[in-house]
Amino acid sequence: MAKNKRKSIKEAVQLINDGDMITFSGFTIWRRPMAIVYEMVRQRKKNLHLIEVNSGTHGEILIGAGCVKVLETCWIGHELYGKVGANAARKLKSGELIVEDYSHVHMIMRFAAGAMGVPYLPTRASLGTDILNPEYDALGKHGLRDGSNPRIPRRKFEFLTDPFFGEQGDIIHVPAARPNVCIAHVQQVGEEGTVRVYGQRYSDAEAIKAADKVIVVAEEIVPEEVIRQDPTANLIPHYLVDAIVEQPWGAHPTGCFGYYEVDGKFIRDFYSKTKTQEGFDAWAEEWILKVNSFDEYLYKIGFRRLDLLRANSSYKYSTRVKRGA
Amino acid sequence: MAKNKRKSIKEAVQLINDGDMITFSGFTIWRRPMAIVYEMVRQRKKNLHLIEVNSGTHGEILIGAGCVKVLETCWIGHELYGKVGANAARKLKSGELIVEDYSHVHMIMRFAAGAMGVPYLPTRASLGTDILNPEYDALGKHGLRDGSNPRIPRRKFEFLTDPFFGEQGDIIHVPAARPNVCIAHVQQVGEEGTVRVYGQRYSDAEAIKAADKVIVVAEEIVPEEVIRQDPTANLIPHYLVDAIVEQPWGAHPTGCFGYYEVDGKFIRDFYSKTKTQEGFDAWAEEWILKVNSFDEYLYKIGFRRLDLLRANSSYKYSTRVKRGA
């Protein structure tokens, strides 16, 4: 019934403009839209403002490649496979990257506010921390809270008290996240755009609903009439989705519940290369710029490795890949 | 593993105290915990403060029976089967019942605030309506906003503006709903208390999480290890549930997705009796006070009627009951 939303990865990335505020599906190193991220680097996107509940390997790639000007998040790293975001740390110190720190609850509430169409939400998380220190307002310090960009709030926080129940202690208002684009990797999408996520849904619903434009990459595009047989299992209605792309393994090296495992070895290798800019550049040359497409990238990784990562159909993760030290 | 939470309907109702603030699962005439409601009338609960996203037949029964002092909601009626809440209207006019009007969005946000542990949430719904008229603050007018009951907020609303994006127009803060007890009727509950709802979840998650004490009545108590085979299909973790009761047909005459239809004829008959207090009293005598248990009530309704209401397993509603005029 709906108009044809199907796009190639290249076409989908053309929907993203330089300077856009961007967010993503997933959590740290799980279900990140890597196929799109690699193509963003190939298309040399610039001055992006990443706003994420938490970041991870995908953020480190975009930051290392110089696509990112601002990162608003609570965390960046690679979990067990790389303890910090080395590209972000280097570019923060060189002044190329502005990092705005919020806590995890602050960020999820910012996205919930964006998703619900209100300018802020109240919370009581992380009182007494330097996250709330007015001197550590990075966007403010860089003069970006002057109202000229309507997506950047004029303050980092507001402090209030409760007039309803006479409760003591501060309430913090956190401003809505209002990204231009959300790029999501999910397990299944219907032909009209209905989104189904298997396993933990992280902050996907809030990220998608907060954004003005939504690009969904799925392991599989499935018949809309099939995905609608159990609408309670679906996360996002088709009318909120602008573009759909089918890309099996499209979240590699991050993991995808029910489909494949995190490729820890690949991420650990990436992390080790990111300790210098030269190291990252060489990695990006090899894994992004010298390969023309995600299919070519998969070919380079090889069937043997991918098949080891493939999830057991009962457990929903791989029982064959070696994970330990 | 968990302690035994299984209770009889009588025992579960003993967990509810006179004067408690109470909320329910469901929506208008769908999935209301009727078996518990009937027993509340039998146990002659008093001075209850109902706080509901919307009310329906269950609220009309408690109000008609004189159990309720305050009703905070956006709506009371019986959908197609009775256009207003006649007991509520009568007792409002006689001064026996205090009705506090909020809108649907206000109420769901009040419960979301309660569920998330914040004293209020912001919204922009229903500006310019008399719901916001300070003269129509029923709890305030009755002197109940003096802070003596910690569950009753000191104001009905607060009006603010947005400091983050420079948006014009008022933002309303609505106070959290903080009920003592939520009584929920659901399709399935695990032996440890894990709740699964099939079909629309209405405002069940928010109602349950906002309450301090949670009583769950289910069509079926199922093995915890079975309900945990698909945790993404579950709504509420076991540790939030205090008591579980198994009662097939326990939402009759309201409907239960996948199990049975709304009994429109029964509700229409009830509604017609509620036009006078005498009519209601006679109905309550016949259907509540003269029957000792919900099983006896079901026997009185009869297999033939119940079986017609039974849902088709594909459609999830009855295709055999006559619904039209």
Added chain:
Amino acid sequence: MRNNHSPAQPGEYKLIELLAVAGAREIQDGEVVFAGTGLPMLAVTLAQKTSAPRASIIYEAGSMDGRPAHLPSSVGDARCEYRASVSSGLLDVFGQLQRGVVDLAFLGGAEIDKYGNVNTTVIGGDYYNPAVRLTGSGGNPDINSLAKRTVFIMVQEKRRFKEQVDYVTSPGWRVKKWPGGEWVTRQEAFGSVFRGGPVAVITSMAVFRFDEETGEMYLDTVHPGVTVEDVKNNVGFDLDVSRCRGETSPPTYHELHLLRNVIDPEGLFLGS
């Protein structure tokens, strides 16, 4: 043999069928519509089966773009979520509404005034001791205040079309700004979230619209067999009839077929 798409004649259709058809014609293809129980359901479902196959319907209990095999009796009905894109709950759908996803709202009302303010709460007497206590607001004011356009479908009676409603449940084009209570335009009250407002009132006698400047209701079309004078006699305020475009288009035979045999064969809202 008569053309299926030709208009039916007076006497060949019921009033409620005319209202459903008039409602359906307000929907543009591809729109996201938020509809209440009853006539709005008939109108939206009819539109999906005729001119607006890509319209999506949200019902406030939590279903999005359901494709019911049988007409739902209320928004909480299991029938609403049959083959829906998503079925969840109130926080999801009202959040989307507040976010600005909804193009058109389809709602009912007991009373309306010349600015489109609607009352479904109390009639007569005092708020605390009314002559008639109704259901309360439900989602009416939320849906109406946060959608881009609203269409009301109502019974036409003089006592229901008032200079000023007894209680503003759902906001029209001139409203009070609380907590002060000063009269302002809808645009002023809503500020940044102003997205539009009531565009049509479809009643048992006519279709009304609102002046863009003054926000006042005017007569757009009268239903076949109804005169402008009849309408004036059933409106409790001074009604602008100068812009009446003539008659409301009647249902086609095809539309009647769909309503009677496909959409509501059980006579749930159409009656038997």
Added chain:
Amino acid sequence: MRNNHSPAQPGEYKLIELLAVAGAREIQDGEVVFAGTGLPMLAVTLAQKTSAPRASIIYEAGSMDGRPAHLPSSVGDARCEYRASVSSGLLDVFGQLQRGVVDLAFLGGAEIDKYGNVNTTVIGGDYYNPAVRLTGSGGNPDINSLAKRTVFIMVQEKRRFKEQVDYVTSPGWRVKKWPGGEWVTRQEAFGSVFRGGPVAVITSMAVFRFDEETGEMYLDTVHPGVTVEDVKNNVGFDLDVSRCRGETSPPTYHELHLLRNVIDPEGLFLGS
């Protein structure tokens, strides 16, 4: 044959095994525990298999009371939600946390000060141009500030145990009240949502607790083979050692068996 429940001897267990066991002993049966990645997972899983079978674990990516068949490598891992009561997302679990459901938090940190303020953001230099930029807060301050008790598990080094941390990522017993920045007690900062705070810091050398009056850290037990002097030499502030109760209880053979053969046979956190 030696008793499975008798204590293992120094040299028979690794430090990380001791830490996991010390962590597990902080958990009461039936508690709701919110745990971070790594050692906290070992501690909680061990407790569930020994003294606290009815403890439930929440992981911040959205799983509640999972019963993993294989040890998760991070909180987003599919293994977390195996046989969980509910698997959903961040808004759900953080909402429950803020609502007051969580009894105990299990977290890590890079630096800590004598009031239990923890830093995982920047070390050295200036906030805007630090010597070391770490991951940022994650959920550490949220979980610590909204649970009833918090246990930190950390590496013990003098440079990590500071008079004052370079950046307060996660709040201890004396914190700054923003936006003014005046030092206040944790109770004053949190007001109505004060529920408790850090109760223990388990490090590679010892277990520390906090004075109820002053909020200052003191030495509770030293690990087998570690002296009080060793600990003092690895703390950058004046440490109260007067209340030291002696040695941290070592793992039992049964606990070591569970950790090595049942909980982490892949050596994910225990190593090979």
